[in-house]
Each structure stands twice: as C-alpha cells, then as structure tokens.
Amino acid sequence: MQVMDVDEVVVLGTSSPSAVVRMNSSGEGKASYANNSDFQRAIASVTRKVRRDMAAALYRARGRPASLAIADLGCATGPNALLMVSDAVEAVLAESRNNKAGAGAPPPQLHVFLNDLPANDFNAVFRLLPSSPLAAAGCLVSAWPGSFYGRLFPDDSLDYVVSSSSLHFLSKVFFCHACSKCAVDGDGESEQGRVYVSAGSPAGVLDAYRAQFDSDFLAFLGCRAAETRPRGVLLLTFVARRSPRPAAHDCYLWDLLADALMGMAAAGLVDEGQVHAFNAPYYAPCPDDLARAVAKEGSFSVRTMRLFDTTRRPAAGNGIHGGGDDGDELPRWLAGETAGTIRAVVEPMLRTHFGWAAMDGIFCRYRILLEAYYRSKATRNKDDITNVFLVLEKKQHY
Secondary structure, eight states, rough: OOSSSSSEEOOSSSSSSEEOOOOGGGGGGSSSSSSSOOOHHHHHHHTTTHHHHHHHHHHHHTSSSSSSEEEEEOOSSSSTTTTTHHHHHHHHHHHTTTGGTTTTTOOOEEEEEEEETTOOHHHHHHHHHGGGGHTTTOEEEEEEESSSOOOSSSSSSEEEEEEEEEEOSSSSSOOOOOOOOOOBOTTOOOTTSSSSOTTOOOOHHHHHHHHHHHHHHHHHHHHHHHHHHEEEEEEEEOOOOSSSSGGGGHHHHHHHHHHHHHHHHHTTTTHHHHHHHOOOSBBOHHHHHHHHHHHHSEEEEEEEEEEEEEEEHHHHHTTTTTTTTTTTTTTHHHHHHHHHHHHHHHHHHHHHOOOOHHHHHHHHHHHHHHHHHHHHSSSOOOOOEEEEEEEEEEEEEE
C-alpha cells in the first residue's frame, strides 16, 4: 500500500490549504513504517524478475552505454528503500559482465536517484548504503526530495524509473460541493461516516475521486515525459481494482477504518463531524482509468499492464502463524499484521485530523474489526490486495 513504499500523501481540508504528511518515521518504533513494510516488500517481489530483465534489456538496447540513470520515485525509508534500485543495478552489472564481445571493458557508471517528499528520513536511507549492492557497485547515489507530481529531474536525464506502492496516493483530496459527504443520491445512498469510496457510494463521489486521480496521473506522466530519455521505461506498481465500479472488498480496509472512527465518535472520543469531514487521499484505479490517462497524455506506450493479487496467507499458512489457512489463529494474526501496516501508513494523516490521543483507540478498534472480517464466513481470511504492474516506454517522438 510506499500500503506501500512512499511518503507521497497530501491531505486537503474542506477550506484549508493542503498539508503534507508522511509515513510513521523510524523513530516511532513498533508502529514505524520501517517495521511494518513486509507486505510492500512482498508486492515488489512479484515483479522482481520482470524488472531485472527489463533493466538488462534496456542496457542492451541503449548499446551498453558508459552510464545509465536509475530513479526510484517514493523510495520511503526502512529495509525496502534501496530494494528496487538495487535490483536494477545488479541486473545491469550482470549483463555487463556477461558481454563476451566487450570483455575487459569497464562496467557502466550507474547514477541512482532516490526520491521522496522532503520530510522523508533520507539520512536513515543513506545509512543503509555501505552494506548495499549500490556501494559494492560504486554507484553514484543522490537524494531528490519533492513531490513526484511535479518536476524533479533535468530534461532527458533518466533511463529507468521505478515506483512501487506509491501512486495510489493522491496529491490532494477533492471537496465536491455538488456531492458532499452529507449529500444523499437518488437511491438514498450517503457518504456520511465514510472516509473513501465504498461499494455503495453515490456515483458523484467515485467520479470526483477518479477526476483527482486523472489530474494527478496526467501530471506525473507529463513530468516523467520531460525527464525521461526516448525509449526509457517507467515500471510502476500500485494498488488497483479490476472493475470500473469498486467491489466491497476493494474498499474494505477504508470501510473498516471508517467504522472504527465512527465507533470512537459514538463513544465521544472523537468528534463525529471530523469523521464526516475526513477524506482519504487515495484512489485505486481500474485498467480503463489507466489506459485512458496514458492515451490522453500521449508520451508513452503501454508495454505491460498486469493485475495481480497479493496476500499474507502463504507465509501464514506454513504452520508458523496458525497451522494453515483454516487455523483459528490465522484471522487474529492477519488482523494484527494488517492493522500494523495500515497504521504505519495512515496514522500521520489521522493524527493531523483527529489528534494524537485518539490513535491507540482507533487502531485497537480497527484490529478487532479486521479480525471479525477475516473470521466472517463470506470473507474468511480474505486479505488479498489487487495491484497493477504498469510498464510504460517513452515514445521516440511525442
């Protein structure tokens, strides 16, 4: 989810300017993103072989150049921060060593650019460098703080760009006066008490979220088009959904979080009006959303668009955490792990809105609701998250 390697989150109040927040930092111990990012690592592992193959293929297609520029947009901090770029570096160097025609030639000079928001703990990232493949390869590594919805790098400077578990976060959250969260549509559906799109949301709410994603993704593509050399590639992995209209399971993590918040409001621990005013800066697009945006921006061709589901269950079902998929302990374990991941990602934005004092209570209720969901007959141990792996190649002329 960067649920996910990125600190790329912006919250917009109904009338106030946007405020940038971040993932829980490494200083926040048990609840830190660094200690709760195994699921994001599992998501990245699904695409690892393809990403490595594409890095090697790009190096060959470029004619085995003397240098290559690799960037990770939304690197975050913690054990995954250097994962994506290390995969690319190792693949390129392996391809260089295997080039019999160029035996004795020096390896390429690899420039590695790590991007995240300015609040990201880049010092913690750089402390990982001495023991990483990047140091062994002599890579030139630098940090490039800033939002990836704006320009970051010089024109025509990048060859290979990765981003994982990041682009589902929006630059800001809409506030639609035509379909505010207090509005009720013709079928009697209301968004009161929700913090994101639900399966039963009024069409106007989904349209407003989609419009914000379109605006952000077009900005992202336009900036990368200026910064990427012709035939350069973007390899993007983020949360998605399979159908134009979200299914209930597509929204369950946010629906249950909303239920936890409303439970806190009912107990007088947070203000109910604050719950109604909160919108998650998040959107999981469907393939049609992505294809439409790529075609509209026009600078890239789609080489791959593949949906895949990721779950914690295989690791849990080996007897370590409950004795199998039907074990009585598995729902409790899944709930604890999922609550930890989501807390590490969204707690900073919730603190901004609801205050520090409410956090333990919110996530205690959230874990209980998650466990009930994973114990339910209809959704037994169903923790699957749908992601998209989108590979774009910059056109020779645009």
